Amino acid sequence: MSDRHSAREIVALVADDSTFAELPASIRDPRPDGPLAWPGYDASRARAAERTGEQESVVCGTARIGGARAVLIAFEFGFLGGSLGERTGDLLEAAYTYAREHRLPVVPLVATGGSRMQEGMLALTQLQRVARQSALTREAGLAQVAVVRDPTTGGGWATLGAGADVVLALPGAQIGFAGSRVRPADADPAAYTAEAQVAAGAVDAVVRPEELRDTLARWLPLLTSPSGTPAPPPEPLGDSAGLPGTxxxxxxxxxxxxxxxxxxxxxxxxxxxxxxxxxxxxxxxxxxxxxxxxxxxxxxxxxxxxxxxxxxxxxxxxxxxxxxxxxxxxxxxxxxxxxxxxxxxxxxxxxxxxxxxxxxxxxxxxxxxxxxxxxxxxxxxxxxxxxxxxxxxxxxxxxxxxxxxxxxxxxxxxxxxxxxxxxxxxxxxxxxxxxxxxxxxxxxxx
Structure with a gap:
């Protein structure tokens, strides 16, 4: 089973049936060919929208996962490689703000090639914006559980993916800061996989797509149940013969x-x-x-x-x-x-x-x-x-x-x-x- 799911497909995999509700999109009006007046950028966005049915590279909303309510951020890789631009930043900021206002955990479902070339440094600075939102959410005591898909590279990996509290990955997904087109020619491709990232301590577990909902349904209730009462020590096990003599x-x-x-x-x-x-x-x-x-x-x-x-x-x-x-x-x-x-x-x-x-x-x-x-x-x-x-x-x-x-x-x-x-x-x-x-x-x- 391929893990190149669209944003809507990955949401359908993880969300309880009929519970996903897209958050209202409040994003800036696009400037002609973007902030850099990049020739052909408008046409590229129009083709991406027609191909995917989406207006940007992320779809944000709320859903229940095993009964637990969360904010979902689903990347649409088919929209310009799931890249981050100014309007992507608008949607991400709104999603994190909603999560804090409603005390909900955040579940980024990441598939991205990084920052959008056609917006230059303005696209790259969206990473600072995302990092700020993640930090505010962390300070609010809310959990972030990321699911990294194929591929997850560049700044999207270095913020929404690797910056989450818990990181789950789909099998065989390409994951790494360096995308395939910017690595050294002799780089071992096996080092840029979900399995390699688990071995390197950057990902907590590899989870098959059909197991995602159940896995997240175990994680979210556990991470959203605070308690100020100390844990009691476990009962002793085994057949001890009393305290040691010497x-x-x-x-x-x-x-x-x-x-x-x-x-x-x-x-x-x-x-x-x-x-x-x-x-x-x-x-x-x-x-x-x-x-x-x-x-x-x-x-x-x-x-x-x-x-x-x-x-x-x-x-x-x-x-x-x-x-x-x-x-x-x-x-x-x-x-x-x-x-x-x-x-x-x-x-x-x-x-x-x-x-x-x-x-x-x-x-x-x-x-x-x-x-x-x-x-x-x-x-x-x-x-x-x-x-x-x-x-x-x-x-x-x-x-x-x-x-x-x-x-x-x-x-x-x-x-x-x-x-x-x-x-x-x-x-x-x-x-x-x-x-x-x-x-x-x-x-x-x-």
Whole structure:
């Protein structure tokens, strides 16, 4: 199935039947051959209008998607390549203004080749205009979920697409800042695809056209349900034998492959959930950090969960992105701590481990929305603490939290291997020790 849908076709794919209502178009009268008096521009626009039935490259309106009301911005690629000009900017500004006035999320359905050549720099400056509208909508606490289609390039990708809170893409769609006619001759075309953008952390997921409505119907209610009540910590899983007797016992239990990990806790906690992916800086950490939004007891809770592996810089940046988004939308956050520590290989350093951890500390510390943390396994050093909520952290009986792993602590102190287990006791890393020290609020035990 081709994803070269017209604006009306893509609206029909995502909107509930008979719910789309086009917003009144209030756009400036066209000047003869446009602001630059470009010869033949009027004729090009007339042919585009006749071919598509549209007066501009976007169609804006409201609709329900799975019952959730939203503002839709659908690009018509058949109208001069879905390019942005002054009148496009008029329509986009009006759509975002309507969304703010009526407290509605915005769903751009993007297919564009960029700015319109026939309007020169006046077309390019529409990107600033769009960015301003997006920023105002973000400040208003309203979600933006983009669907990027084939193709989405240039400024349309760099504003309405990549600038959205959540970015979904159609399979095989050409996506990138550089369009096909302006790339280096030896550029790998596979780098400019939806799948490549997911791998690079710029797109959250690839969604088939026939699944768009259901996918958006899961996302929109979750992103439009603010709550000021903290998320309760999850109930403990597994058959724990009470609290650990020694520090080393706590370490062994936290490292056991048989204890429940993040995915099991998330499955038990949420009735359904959707995931975000990528740090928007070129990286992902799918094996180390799970982030997204889910429904718990009838309300939305955002989550960032370590999976038991060393967390990579992209994982920390994705978690910071999740927490800031939840904070803007007024959604409480649950974090699950479970890592031996931050990845410490050379590549992790080149990717900015320290800066990524620092940014996550700031995101958690600056969050106005309540953050709740449960330590479910290893709590290794600052790489674990960065995800923990000050004053609202809990721990399971199968966990420990330490300034550093006992083996590494012994090595730093120049102690022989036989001193590792006593060192674990001295560090006081058991859940009950952490409660006594005031590091955590309490334990959740079977």
């Amino acid at each position: 520090g080393w016992d706590a370490v062994r239990r936290a490292r056991s492959p048989r204890r429940p990990h993040a995915a099991a806790y998330l499955d038990a906690y949420f009735t359904h959930r959707v995931a975000i992916s990528g740090d928007r800086c070129g990286g992902t950490d799918p094996d180390g950090m799970l982030c997204g939004f889910g429904a718990h007891d009838g309300r939305t809770v955002a989550y960032a969960a370590q999976t038991g592996t060393a967390t990579r810089p992209a994982g920390y940046r994705t978690a910071a992105r999740l927490i800031r988004l939840a904070d803007r939308l007024g959604i409480p956050v649950l974090t699950l701590v479970d890592t031996p520590g931050a990845a410490n290989d050379a590549e992790a350093e080149r990717q900015g481990t320290g800066a990524a951890i620092a940014d996550l500390f700031v995101a958690v510390a600056g969050a106005r929305t309540p953050v709740t943390t449960l330590v479910i396994g290893e709590g290794g050093s600052g790489g674990a603490l960065a995800l923990a909520a000050p004053g609202n952290t809990w721990a399971t009986a199968d966990s420990y939290f330490s300034v550093i792993a006992p083996e590494l602590a012994a090595a730093i102190l120049k102690r022989p291997p036989r001193e590792v287990e006593p060192t674990a006791d001295q560090l006081r890393i058991r859940p009950q020790d952490l409660v006594e020290l005031g590091v955590i609020r309490g334990t959740v035990n079977p």
